[in-house]
Amino acid sequence: MQVAIVGLARSGKTTVFNTLTRGNAETGGFGGMTVNVGVDKVPDERLTRLTELFKPKKEVAADVTYVDLPAPPTSADGIEAAEIPADQLARLRTADELLHVVRAFEDPSVPHPDGSVDAWRDIERLDLEFVLADLGQVDKRIDKLKIQGHHGSPAEREANDRELAVLEKLAPALREGRPIRDVELADDEAKTIRGFRFLTEKPVLVLLNIGEGDIAKAADLAAGIAKRYQHKHSQVEALSAKIEMEIGQLDAEEAEVFRSDLGLTEPSLERVIRLSYKLLGLISFFTAGPDETRAWTIPAGSTAVDAAGAIHTDIARGFIRAETVSVEDLLALGSMAEARKQGKLRSEGKTYIVKDGDSLEILHSS
Ligand SMILES: Nc1nc2c(ncn2[C@@H]2O[C@H](COP(=O)(O)OP(=O)(O)OP(=O)(O)O)[C@@H](O)[C@H]2O)c(=O)[nH]1
Ligand SMILES: [Mg+2]
Incomplete structure (x- = not known):
């Protein structure tokens, strides 16, 4: 899963990137063209508890790749209607989801390119750039199909018309x-256009980057924007990226103290990672044993064979059945054997729809 971090100049993209990936890419670079790429593990307390129980040699969490992209040139240079450069567009298209960082913090030492902070204006501005990028592509393709439509075999013409x-x-x-x-x-219809990887089709998590003094109001500020941002597959969250980045550089104990001083009850960034995961319609299943505990990512609605395929194509091919128990039951009962004794372990076949939080042991012929 790949998430593109987008936003206008100096909105805090790189700061968010650093927090998510515990990286230390340079911030405050004033619209530099650097692209940062980093990988982060998806925090999941169920995996942590499974590891405590099984004490395996290895724990493997699901991961997310974050790509921190430069701001589009329009916003950095104040040029109207400049296009997003082709190389950036290509990178954006490969992403599965957008994390749209919006400046909502006031800080005189970080001048806003427009002179004033206005989160709603900035959201609409970047969204418009994405809409224009997609429209350009759609119009170009329509022209081409209209010319092409008069040629080719009947089957080709039909496909042409459908598109x-x-x-x-x-x-x-x-x-x-x-x-x-x-x-x-x-x-x-959705399948027909999948190959274009349109920007405005991707799920989006709007992340308001609020000032340190507004942390107590985070939920209200996010709700205020969410009320106006009524789009499908989208969600609004608020956090103070600078503070979160600083907390991320502390050790766990210090971070805890710092958090409670600030009244931060839940780690915002873990919430962001989980939300972006959910927005994509992804769920987790687990495998656990003495060698390894592991979280796997699959789209919601996947079958037991799909889950087997996520592990290895050979396992999917030789699939016999999936011994299934919910992680909660497994953790409560302490072992697969006990779960079986208590009747909590089910044998599921190929077409079983895997649930978020299932622990699977897949039996297969080799
Ligand atoms: N006060 C305050 N400053 C912040 C916050 N988040 C980011 N900044 C500062 O804003 C400046 C820009 O942050 P970056 O993370 O570099 O922003 P960016 O969107 O990556 O900027 P460009 O890549 O130049 O477009 C830096 O000096 C940050 O320290 C915040 O929550 N509060
Ligand atoms: Mg940056």
Whole structure:
């Protein structure tokens, strides 16, 4: 899973990146063109507890790749309607999700490119750039299909028409400034345009980067924006990136003290990671044994065979059955054997829909 960190100049993208990845990329670089890439483990207390129980040689958490991209040139240079450069667009398209960092902190030592802090204005501005990028691509493709449509075999022409019909549904929505994620599409229509990897189709987590003095109001500030940001597959969160970055550099005990002093009850960044995971419709299942405890990522709705395939294609091919127990039951009962004795262990077949928090032992022929 890959998350692109996007936002206008000096909104705090790199600070958020550092916090998420415990990195130390240079911040305050004033619109530099550096791209930072880092990997972070998805925090999951269920995995931690499984590891405590099984004491395996190794623990493997699910991970997320974060890509911190430069701000689009428009916002950095104040040039109207400059396009997002092609190389940045290409990087954006490969992402599964956008983490849109929005400046909501006041700090005279970090001048806002527009002279004033206005989170809503900035959200709309970047969203518009993404809409325009998608619209450019849609229009170009429509023109091409219209020319191409008169040629080719009947099957080719039919495929041509099908694609054209979907794109002609998207174009007017984009012209009105609506993101593709809001357009109602049937499954086969969505599949037709999947290859484009449109920016406004990706799920988005809007992250308000609030000032240190606003931490107590974080939830209210996020709710205020969420009320106006009524899009599908989107969510709004608020945190103070600078403080979170500083906390991230402390050891666990110090961090705890610091957090409670600030009235930060829950680690905001863990929440962000989990939310971005959920927004993608991903769930976790676990495998646990003396060698290794491990969290695996699969799309919600996956079957037991899909889960086996996430581990290894050979295991999917030789799938016999999945001995299944919820992690909570497994943790409460202490072992697979005990879970079996108590009737909590189920034998599930190929078509079983795996649930978030299932612990699986997949039996397979080799
Ligand atoms: N006071 C305050 N300053 C912050 C906060 N978050 C980031 N900053 C500061 O704002 C400046 C810009 O932060 P960056 O993380 O570099 O922002 P960016 O979006 O990556 O900036 P560019 O890559 O230049 O577009 C830095 O000096 C940060 O220290 C915050 O929550 N509060
Ligand atoms: Mg940066």
